[in-house]
Amino acid sequence: TAEGFHLRLLEHVRKTVKPGDASNMIATIDNYCYTVESGMNVGDVKGKILDDIVLETNPTTVLELGTFCGYSALRIARNLPENSRFFTVEFNPEHAAVAKEIIHTAGMDDKIQMLIGPSQEMIPQFKGMGVSHFDLVFVDHEKDLYKPDVILLEKEGLLKKGSVIVADNVVYPGSPDYIDYVRNNPKFKSTNYMSELEYHKDVVDAIEKSIYIG
Numbered sequence: 001t002a003e004g005f006h007l008r009l010l011e012h013v014r015k016t017v018k019p020g021d022a023s024n025m026i027a028t029i030d031n032y033c034y035t036v037e038s039g040m041n042v043g044d045v046k047g048k049i050l051d052d053i054v055l056e057t058n059p060t061t062v063l064e065l066g067t068f069c070g071y072s073a074l075r076i077a078r079n080l081p082e083n084s085r086f087f088t089v090e091f092n093p094e095h096a097a098v099a100k101e102i103i104h105t106a107g108m109d110d111k112i113q114m115l116i117g118p119s120q121e122m123i124p125q126f127k128g129m130g131v132s133h134f135d136l137v138f139v140d141h142e143k144d145l146y147k148p149d150v151i152l153l154e155k156e157g158l159l160k161k162g163s164v165i166v167a168d169n170v171v172y173p174g175s176p177d178y179i180d181y182v183r184n185n186p187k188f189k190s191t192n193y194m195s196e197l198e199y200h201k202d203v204v205d206a207i208e209k210s211i212y213i214g
């Protein structure tokens with residue numbers, strides 16, 4: 001069952017990866033998910049879309065909502081400029097513990113700051129941590145929190161003209177209230193990138209990119 005996936009993945013990683021190599025860690029996780037059991041990482045196909053958006057945005061301050069095992073945190077951190085700040089928020093302490101070890105083994109500790117707690121409680125703390133705004137936000141946590149968390153980010157003044165919101169799973173499992181909100185909001189310019197559910201070629205999913213125009 002999916003229950004315990006993170007622990008089985010960590011055991012596999014401990015036995016197989018080359019320490020200090022983020023790309024090898026990413027490839028190892030994808031291989032496990034294709035050959036042993038799939039986990040809810042964004043995966044290699046949607047991951048490439050995320051990579052391209054990060055590279056085109058060239059963000060210096062980034063937020064990820066939903067760390068899980070740290071896979072997308074590594075994909076994002078791998079493409080950030082030197083002087084950037086990257087925060088990832090995870091509410092499940094067991095998942096966070098696995099992500100911490102995976103990020104450490106990949107040698108990316110100094111690029112990624114993980115916060116453990118509910119996103120609705122963590123978001124209001126960023127101004128106090130010296131964050132003026134986020135250039136890019138990757139939303140990949142609980143689908144019912146997509147809309148309230150983006151609303152909270154704007155309320156907290158953490159979005160600036162040009163800030164990019166990248167949302168995973170807008171088709172499967174889907175976040176219909178978020179899609180309806182962001183596509184009908186004149187403050188956002190949205191683009192849909194049709195793709196497939198991670199590790200499942202036969203299932204449609206998509207990534208939505210929404211640029212905040214304020």
Ligand SMILES: O=c1[nH]cnc2c(O)cc(-c3ccc(F)cc3)cc12
Nearest residue numbers: 040041042066140141142168169173
């Ligand atoms: O809960 C999720 N959070 C973030 N990303 C997810 C994601 O990419 C996939 C899934 C998921 C995958 C297969 C399935 F049969 C049911 C749900 C869940 C999440």
Ligand SMILES: [Mg+2]
Nearest residue numbers: 042140168169
């Ligand atoms: Mg996802």
